Amino acid sequence: MASIDIAEIRKAYGPVHVLHGIDLSIRDGEFVVLVGPSGCGKSTLLRMIAGLEAISAGEIRIDGRRVNDLEPKDRDIAMVFQSYALYPHMTVAENMSYSLRLRRTAKERIAAAISGAAAKLGLDTLMERRPRALSGGQRQRVAMGRAIVRAPKAFLFDEPLSNLDARLREQMRGEIKKLHQSLGATSIYVTHDQIEAMTLADRIVAMNGGIVQQVGSPLDLYDRPANLVVAGFIGSPAMNMFDGIYRANGAGPAIEVAGGTRIPLQRAYQVADGTSVTIGIRPEHIPVGLAGEPGIACNVELVEPTGFGTILHVRPFGVTLKAFTINRAATASDAVTIRLPPERLHLFDAQGGQRLS
Amino acid sequence: MTRPKRIAGTIAHRTAILAYIVFALFPLYWLLKVSVTPNDLLYSEGVRLWPSRASIEHYLFVLEHSDFPRFFRNSVIVSGSTAFIVTILASCAGYALSRFAFRGKYWIVALMLLTQMFPLVMLVAPIFKMLSPLGLTNSLSGLVIVYVAFNVPFATFLMQSFFDGIPKDLEEAAMIDGATRFRAFRQIILPLTLPGIAATLGFVFTAAWSELLFALMLISSSGVSTFPVGLLSFVSKFSVDFGQMMAAGVLALIPACLFFLFIQRYLVQGLTAGAVKG
Numbered sequence: 001m002a003s004i005d006i007a008e009i010r011k012a013y014g015p016v017h018v019l020h021g022i023d024l025s026i027r028d029g030e031f032v033v034l035v036g037p038s039g040c041g042k043s044t045l046l047r048m049i050a051g052l053e054a055i056s057a058g059e060i061r062i063d064g065r066r067v068n069d070l071e072p073k074d075r076d077i078a079m080v081f082q083s084y085a086l087y088p089h090m091t092v093a094e095n096m097s098y099s100l101r102l103r104r105t106a107k108e109r110i111a112a113a114i115s116g117a118a119a120k121l122g123l124d125t126l127m128e129r130r131p132r133a134l135s136g137g138q139r140q141r142v143a144m145g146r147a148i149v150r151a152p153k154a155f156l157f158d159e160p161l162s163n164l165d166a167r168l169r170e171q172m173r174g175e176i177k178k179l180h181q182s183l184g185a186t187s188i189y190v191t192h193d194q195i196e197a198m199t200l201a202d203r204i205v206a207m208n209g210g211i212v213q214q215v216g217s218p219l220d221l222y223d224r225p226a227n228l229v230v231a232g233f234i235g236s237p238a239m240n241m242f243d244g245i246y247r248a249n250g251a252g253p254a255i256e257v258a259g260g261t262r263i264p265l266q267r268a269y270q271v272a273d274g275t276s277v278t279i280g281i282r283p284e285h286i287p288v289g290l291a292g293e294p295g296i297a298c299n300v301e302l303v304e305p306t307g308f309g310t311i312l313h314v315r316p317f318g319v320t321l322k323a324f325t326i327n328r329a330a331t332a333s334d335a336v337t338i339r340l341p342p343e344r345l346h347l348f349d350a351q352g353g354q355r356l357s
Numbered sequence: 358m359t360r361p362k363r364i365a366g367t368i369a370h371r372t373a374i375l376a377y378i379v380f381a382l383f384p385l386y387w388l389l390k391v392s393v394t395p396n397d398l399l400y401s402e403g404v405r406l407w408p409s410r411a412s413i414e415h416y417l418f419v420l421e422h423s424d425f426p427r428f429f430r431n432s433v434i435v436s437g438s439t440a441f442i443v444t445i446l447a448s449c450a451g452y453a454l455s456r457f458a459f460r461g462k463y464w465i466v467a468l469m470l471l472t473q474m475f476p477l478v479m480l481v482a483p484i485f486k487m488l489s490p491l492g493l494t495n496s497l498s499g500l501v502i503v504y505v506a507f508n509v510p511f512a513t514f515l516m517q518s519f520f521d522g523i524p525k526d527l528e529e530a531a532m533i534d535g536a537t538r539f540r541a542f543r544q545i546i547l548p549l550t551l552p553g554i555a556a557t558l559g560f561v562f563t564a565a566w567s568e569l570l571f572a573l574m575l576i577s578s579s580g581v582s583t584f585p586v587g588l589l590s591f592v593s594k595f596s597v598d599f600g601q602m603m604a605a606g607v608l609a610l611i612p613a614c615l616f617f618l619f620i621q622r623y624l625v626q627g628l629t630a631g632a633v634k635g
Binding site (some may be wrong): 052 | 524526527529530531532533534535536539540545548549
């Protein structure tokens, strides 16, 4: 196991710049998830750590050793690909033992390593099969088995679950987490699925446009998103956003939204009176009440039942907001009231999108 | 579709295929028929599907009293070497074109494509002029060099398309597993490209086996003639020995058939199934 240090990493394909100076330190045994929308550079960063992409500028160190110019084979890392990348002409056992055979490991040790990994992943009965005779989930397991037999310094996962159906994905997510708990291996996991990121990560690195937007624990990112990009990406259903004007005067700090409605704030923010701001609030943080109860009156436009609860689309002060409630009674066009609890509001600069303090 | 309609459809389909096969194979059948027809019946029996008396006299003559065995050996050497060399070169070049971005790649591909646009007849004289001072006319090596040069571009494109069909992830996985790029190519990619290699070998072998133009222009002594040139020796000023020529033709088919029999199992597609998602 090892630490991984990434300093000022840049990547350019000719005139196109994909990564704009990434700094990141990953501790020994940590599970870090790189998350972001498609094209944000997360897979490129992972491939640079693996040695599959040349580094345009900056430095990567694995266990303190600079690896910029090392071949992938000399970096002692294992990678699980989105496509599984199993060798089709080899059996499961041969797939799993390939790396050990390349290192001329003794036969007995190879046998012990692959049977250990197979037992861990429930592959015992499939060892003589070829990849084409396996289901998607089994192939995924073999790909993981191939990674763990080597006990490498670090594991890299490149969207390993995105080809599986929802149910299998959930199951494999649990298995990956269990595997990490039992092996304690340094892992970097790339995904665009924020639920995977939240459930698996010790720390999440949220990326967008080749820049790291925020690094922190899953709950950090959920509770205190650093900017609008992170706020919009983390959480499902996504955070509601709407524009307003910050008012410092009058009866305490507040936000004035369309139609003159004032939403009181818990405290004063370090911005001038009259500044345009973007307000964020998560759907699950908007309490919905019956008509007549205190709050902002509005009508239900749309009802999306999810089983566990219901997502209501409501339209106070000319903006559509989603509110999540476990009350199943609401139907479309019902009159309801919503509250926007001051402690649940996130304020962002309307221009730069940065969180206001 | 109702059952009788479906049956009628199947019958029409099979009949069409059968008609095509008969049409395509009839010249081969005629080759065989003439090769076993004794000389005295060749012109006296008119057009019959099978002679009233068959014999192997032409075969015996061709094998025992003509230069055919030598032509045959020369052809095997030339075609085998050409197929072998072209496949190795085309595999390496096809892999490079499929996997690497390098300066001048576009121009190399364009030039290779350009070489395919000239009629061979145009090039016979300049090639003769070039090979002659090098002592490569009238030699099997000269012929191999020319065949290799003409077959490499197409074979490269063929191999490139096979490499393009193999996901990059596979060799990247191998490289992370501890292989060098060359080892990943040799142990992971090449075995998966066997159908492509077999197709290329087969294509080049048959192209070289039946090539007549260059063999005729570059070779003048019968000692180094290939079999297509040799076949012409059955045509004399006054007559054509059809029986012997056809017998030689049938014998010449044997290596090509054996070759395809040998490689056909690699031609079966679907070897990469299960490598990646799906």
